[in-house]
Amino acid sequence: MSDLLHRFRVLWDEIAPVGRDADSGGYLRYALAEPELRLRAWFREHADARGMPVTEDGNGNLFATWGDPDAGDAVLTGSHFDSVPHGGAYDGPLGIVSALLAVDELRARDRKPLRPIIVAAFVEEEGARFGVPCLGSRLLTGEIAVDRAAGLRDAAGVSFAEALGDRPAGARTDLLSRVAAFVELHVEQGRALAGTDAPVAVASAIWPHGRWRFEVRGEGNHAGTTRMGDRRDPMLTYAFTVLAANKEARLRDAHATVGRVSVQPNATNAVPSRVTGWLDARAAEEETLRGLVDAVAAKATERARRDGTELTVTQESATPLVAFDGGLADRLARLLDAPVLPTGAGHDAGVLAAHLPTAMLFVRNPTGVSHSPAESATDADCAAGVTALARVLEELACR
Ligand code: HGY
Ligand code: MN
Ligand code: MN
Ligand code: MN
Secondary structure (H helix, E strand, C coil): CHHHHHHHHHHHHHHCCCCECCCCCCECCCCCCHHHHHHHHHHHHHHHHCCCCEEECCCCCEEEEECCCCCCCEEEEEEECCCCCCECCCCCHHHHHHHHHHHHHHHHCCCCECCCEEEEEECCCCCCCCCCCCHHHHHHHCCCCHHHHHCCECCCCCEHHHHHCCCCCCCCCCHHHHEEEEEEEEECCCCCCCCCCCCEEEEEEECCEEEEEEEEECCCEECCCCCHHHCCCHHHHHHHHHHHHHHHHHHHCCEEEEEEEEEECCCCCEECCEEEEEEEEECCCHHHHHHHHHHHHHHHHHHHHHHCCEEEEEEEEEECCEECCHHHHHHHHHHHCCCEEEECCCCHHHHHCCCCCEEEEEECCCCCCCCCCCCCCCHHHHHHHHHHHHHHHHHHHEC
């Protein structure tokens, strides 16, 4: 294991500085923008060094193949490079680095792929640049049409199509018709493994979740001359909505987060004309999730009426409950002697699970914190993750 520890550390030291913000220690890796482009170049370089041809599907997803592409349906693995703003180091890249090292492990044991093993780097998994999470995997499955994605714009107004640049036209490839299974390794993003003696777990399910935009319009006005009774202040309706989301989530043992807000005109001495907040809501069951969002929308609507503001609620993305392939999950849990656990975090695996047998491996995160610079994993656990992934790929694809 010490050799693997060393090889993990070498690769990790190469990518860890890329896109890391010196002040926060978090990562600013936006899809198809400079730091993430460097990681994509790193991926190509390391695939080339392993003799793994790299293809791009025109939607920005990268695929590196080990073995004869015509030898049968492939086993797909990998994850994403992009991060949330000031996100952690492991969320995404760990799955890609581990996949490359797992191929190395299998080669070192002189294993030969009976069917091709493809390592994927999916584009825009976090939705931090273009607003739609798992954009790359949803384009691959056809869940999102290429022309709808092409028009998505980032904060600077750059469209996804422009960001793709002169890559081949975003035709939906038929890759998935030639894939037998997908296995994504990912850092665990909660505390389920922290404090246990299990460095690796197998995923059973992903909670249903989605994103809703709450746009509140009121009357912009002067902070100094407008009496409180004369105001139609959208910030009031917004603030109440955040408190209602928090309360309704607690009542249902669900999760509600408003982590992003935009204010017009966003001036200290002006009553806002418009306040937009994005609700990220998640729950163990669909019905609970629907009840949560309906309750928050109803309370926000009532409050808007009182404040004299106009509220528009728009669902921007939805991920239904993902129940991973139970047979595959049990088989891998037995193979690895690993626990099985659900997660509230979305993943490309959650998108692909609707289209092919899919599994996830989680690597222990001692802090249990994610989407933050405090996200963590020890080298030993990461090496254990590589060993587990190699074992799974050997079981599914090698002789
Ligand atoms: O938001 C999520 O759950 C994932 O990390 N993109
Ligand atoms: Mn994430
Ligand atoms: Mn992720
Ligand atoms: Mn993911």
